[in-house]
Amino acid sequence: MRLKSVFIRNVAFPMMETMKGNQIRRHLRELQASESLSSSGLQQLQDNMLRTLLLHTIDHVPFYKEYAHLRPLIEKDPGAALRRFPVLTKEMVRTEFDRLISDQAKREHMILNRTGGSTGQPTQFYMDRLTVEYYEAARWRGLNWWGIHIGDPCVMIWGSPIELTRQQLQTQRLKDRLLKNQVFIPSFDLHKEKIAEYLDLIDSYHPVYLFGWASALVLFAEFMLTESRKLRRPIKAVLNTAEMLYPHDRLLIEKAFECPVINEYGARDGGLLAYECPSGNMHLNVETAWIEVVDIDTKEPVATGEKGLIVITDLHNFVMPRLRYQLGDVVSLSDETCTCKRALPLLKSLEGRENDTFIALDGAYVNGQFFTNLARILPTIRQFQVVQKSRNELVLRILQHDQLDQVDIDAFREGILERMGKINVIVELVPEIARQSSGKYRTSIREFSLN
Ligand SMILES: [Zn+2]
Known part of the structure; x- marks a missing residue:
């Protein structure tokens, strides 16, 4: 030491x-x-x-x-x-900001x-x-x-x-x-x-x-x-x-x-x-947050093991309690016990972080990873970004370069249609795919809220 x-x-x-x-x-x-x-x-x-x-x-x-x-x-x-x-959405936190603060908060x-x-x-x-x-x-x-x-x-x-x-x-x-x-x-x-x-x-x-x-x-x-x-x-x-x-x-x-x-x-x-x-x-920190998983549309709790939106209640925040705050991430919980014997319940899966999980026409969740896997088998696709604008429209940005093959572009588009349903896919060939100001490079972004 x-x-x-x-x-x-x-x-x-x-x-x-x-x-x-x-x-x-x-x-x-x-x-x-x-x-x-x-x-x-x-x-x-x-x-x-x-x-x-x-x-x-x-x-x-x-x-x-x-x-x-x-x-x-x-x-x-x-x-x-x-x-x-x-369920408390981000929008509600913005509009009700002052009314969410405890009258005892210093x-x-x-x-x-x-x-x-x-x-x-x-x-x-x-x-x-x-x-x-x-x-x-x-x-x-x-x-x-x-x-x-x-x-x-x-x-x-x-x-x-x-x-x-x-x-x-x-x-x-x-x-x-x-x-x-x-x-x-x-x-x-x-x-x-x-x-x-x-x-x-x-x-x-x-x-x-x-x-x-x-x-x-x-x-x-x-x-x-x-x-x-x-x-x-x-x-x-x-x-x-x-x-x-x-x-x-x-x-x-x-x-x-x-x-x-x-x-x-x-x-x-x-x-x-x-x-x-x-x-x-993955063990949940249940002594710091009360965690629930709810249906994307009805906001009713889903059965253990099923996917839904995670909503959290921070158990220690008394100055501005946010009850059932909707993070935007899609997860499922498990009722199994871990071999490590810790009592903390388990997260079964984390399907996607906020706004990198897409929603297909039939309502299925499509993990951002799906697009990465698709691109991996298309040799001339070097960099891309998919942006879901609405349930019906998606923009596929592909980095333009000399070897870029139309066959790969078409195959990418077809693959997306097969998984997402017959939605409108707009292909844009771009000279550069911008990173976020934090330096993160994101391949999938959903631009509409699940509220
Ligand atoms: Zn464990």
Whole structure:
């Protein structure tokens, strides 16, 4: 164990907690205790937290006061009572913003969170510090499952969508390096020379694990495999966050970095929702969020195992409670138990992140990965982007180049029609496919909301 890790874990981190008044390590211990409860014990813990939140909500949040008649049901069966509240869309958060804030919330305890909103308007909401602390504690619990601990050196390959000034960025980097043992590599503008340079940096820093977006990690992995380059010292894991991790990308990253890939599922406006355990299952952080899956049209809960929209109720956010908040991701849950014996229920599948899941004419969900698989067998399609404009219209953008073959374009179009139904497919040949401002390159974007 390296000295700096020990120092950070035992001195710097506790000091930072005291200075900020944080209790992340205490929450971590709580979460570690509750994961070994029986499933009924865990359910009881969740019920108690939900009951407290709902009672607070009907008493103190103007938007929810009209649900005060649910009090007896909340007392008796908070889960059943929750289902009587409406699903909360991003649009509703925008229009009802002020009425969603608790009349007891103190401004100095409110932390503003913003989401980028790649296609629509950005959404913002308030959280209290407890919420943020539980998210962080939940991440440490997940990392602990893999033998990774607070203070272990980490390299983050990250393109923050939030604009920081150069000065803020430098201060942040210094703080990250000294107090958290983290080094930051920007994930935008990743070309060959830069990747080689960054790999030198990783080698000189000797991280225990890497942390980043799948699309950036894949660029690193591809470079390493083509150049037969390996990390000088082994690392424990590569952690993928914020993006879908497809099986072939996982294999590629594992091969290049010679370690397992850990998948976490979180959302900027939903917190850390699930963490992969070493047995390969995604465990839901049910002590931080009450998770439901509802039908895309009726908004009624679907049977366990069936796909639908995930809606979440953050159990620790009392300043601006968002009950049954619709994230936009399509998931299914499982009622199976993991071989690792942790009581936390399992996420069966994550079909797609917000607006990269398309809706076919017959109502079926089409995962963005479908288009990538289609393009893979068409040799002259180098880069593309599909944008679903409505249930009936889709734009297929293809990168223009000298070898581009019309046969491949036609086959791509045909493949789409076969899966999506007889919709209008508009093909555009473009000189460049733009990345997002965060540096992410997206192949599939749905431009209409599922509300
Ligand atoms: Zn497990």
